[in-house]
Amino acid sequence: MRIFSDRNRINISLLLISFSIFLYQVCLLRIISIADYYHFAFLIVSVALLGFGISGSFLYFFTSKIKNPGLIRLIFAFGFSITVFLSFVLINRIPFDSFRIMWEIKQVFYLLAYYFFLLLPFFFGGSFIGYVLQSNERPGVIYFYNLIGSALGAIAFIIIMKPIGKTGVIVSTAAMGVAATLIILNKKYLKQFLTLCLSFLIVVALLYQFYPAIFEIRMSPYKSLPSVLRNPGSKILISEENPYSLLDVISSESIRSAPGLSLKYNDVPPPQLGLTVDGDNISVITEVKKDAGRLKESDLIKRGGALEFLNYLPVSVVFESSPELKNILIIEPGGGLDVLASLYFSNHNNITVLQNNEMAVDLLKNEKIITDFNGNIYNRKNIKIYEMPGRNFIKQADDKYDLIIVSLSDSFHPVSSGAYSLNEDYLYTVESVSGLMNILAENGMISITRWIQFPPSEDLKVISTLVESAEKTGMDGISSKVFAFRSWSTLTVMFKNGRFTDGEINKLSNKIDALNFDAVYYAGVKSEETNKYNQLEKTYYFDYFKRVIESGKQERESFYRQYYFNIKPSTDNNPYFYNFFKFRQIPEIVRFFGKSTQPFGGGSYLVLISAMAISVILSLIFILFPLRLKKVGINFKRDFKFLGYFLVIGFGFFFIELPFIQKFILVLDKPAVSLAVILFSLMLSAGIGSYLSSRVNTRLELIISIIVVYIILFVTLSGFVIDFIIVKQLWQRAIYTVLIVFPLGFFMGMPFPKGIAAARQTRPEIIPWLWAVNGFASVIGSIAAVMISIHLGFLAVIVLSAVMYILALALYRYIKT
Incomplete structure (x- = not known):
């Protein structure tokens, strides 16, 4: 006697496959983050949609030829298991590197291979889900299982990753596919598939035990x-x-x-x-030697000796400006060099450290190897450590700080590589720096150090951000608040909540002269005083800094437009601090592509362009072209209203999903958490909305109106809402995010089934085309959303989504008439 009926066993298998697909999708974000320089969330979403789209075309072609539904379900389920493992192994063997895409044309072909192997699990998983949905007489129930599995899979990664690791997640994903295969296994194929499943599990287990290197992620050799x-x-x-x-x-x-x-x-x-x-x-992490025993709380870190090198660092100039500092705030000091320097120069003052990595804090405070090595400096009584991003701390800080150090804790990456140009960094936005200025004590100071790049790029973006932030907070006399200098490899900008006095300027000038550092800018400095030691052909830094600091807003905007790099300040709406790309660089990109490194700030932008081209080509070949081959009865002149409707709702949906994933990184701290929570929210809400739309007769006019009004409210109020949420605990922020996304996702799930229902009444024969066009728009829209946000910001993409839904409503009315 069977415990479960055939229908229930299929439903459980569907739940497991759906769960595994989204678990794997979030895990891919972490894998790619480790392998490359960016999480490439848009690439993961695009590849998954492409795999699903190709599976839809495949099923349309071959469903009628399938004589044994039980066998095909087994093939799809087991194929998913196999390809999860093979995909993970093979992408680790493809030497794709976004760092090299500027000067190696073959990297584009590696990216194509990357795409192909990444989409295989999504093709098999999508085929299993699609076939079960297509062949079942109760699609509502099937859709429910698919919905629940997908939502739970997206969020499960956050829970299970720490105990089992990313390798464990990959193995678990493949094992769940095997479990789904075994659950639907019938007597006819019991022997064959049981042998295949057991053999596969044994092979994976043996590899895991005796050849663990196969599970190691291939990092870019330039990391x-x-x-x-x-x-x-x-x-x-x-x-x-x-x-x-x-x-x-x-x-x-x-x-x-x-x-x-x-x-x-x-x-x-x-x-x-x-x-x-x-x-x-x-x-x-710098060694701090003791004469005897552990460093006591009452001990000073002794001047001179092995730590004498600290007197020759740029940070020594910062402390020269104001030796009497009661409260010091250090943001993201990495291994703690700035913390050590603060103890060295100002030992007894209160030092607050913000470190947004709980593992790093735990190691620096509690790991004996580390505490013995660094003098146990993180456990001193005058040091407080907060495991949170700077943005969260700024919103809830009660104290005022005499010195805020934004540490240089990232490696040098040449601007010509553009390796980090897609990274969202909310620390260096105007909103963030304005917040830092608001917690400065009277005559307090912010110090920001960045790597020297030439032509000047990120240092100019720092000073432009400081100037715009100061104006936003109502400060004036900005030229008297800045003291900037450069070494041979770094540039430090000191910004004071007050004016630098003549005595302070003389003191600082003497200090940088003693260290052979060059002045870049301070009130009254002359051009000939700024390029003495680390000489350049011209006084570029002084000239550019002077133009940014001493110009009015319109003149600055003109300078930003004229300058070769994009040095306009980043904002929460456009947090791409490391993106220096401008369209005017395209002729040079084309000219030098594949020949050399290039003098522009958008290397990762080439990945976007390449990904877009690959997605368009693969979508045309595997999603749209097969329907043309089969001569599905389509009349483009007559059916453009249907095609246009499904095209714009595809763009509309992903013009919400991708900007939300990126924007909510600010709220949820980490890309993996943002991806998991947004996918969970949208899958659950859109699925419920889609399911209920066929049972509740709601006019599309009302649905679109709610979507558009909600988008307008979000665009208008998102800043206030995020400020409210950001001070909460992570689990609370996640719940608030779900509550924000859920209503919008609920109504966004309704236009698609409404359109299918309308097509079924008058043009049922073109429904495969409508699925294909929507899939095409989804694949392209997920990449286009990122490209548009880089230039216009997240909110512009979200507004474009509203425009897409308004167009959808106009086309729907045309369909109905």
């Missing part, structure tokens, strides 16, 4: 971790992982990092350990 490990004697001391990051502590004789160290320092810095996050952005 910090593989670069350091290529040096003889280098080794990883500690490696830990959670759902948001991979943290490694490395021991290597090659690690000696002191960004901006004066060339007048003739000794060697003390031994250091390297700390990397996702294999990159190495920061250092």
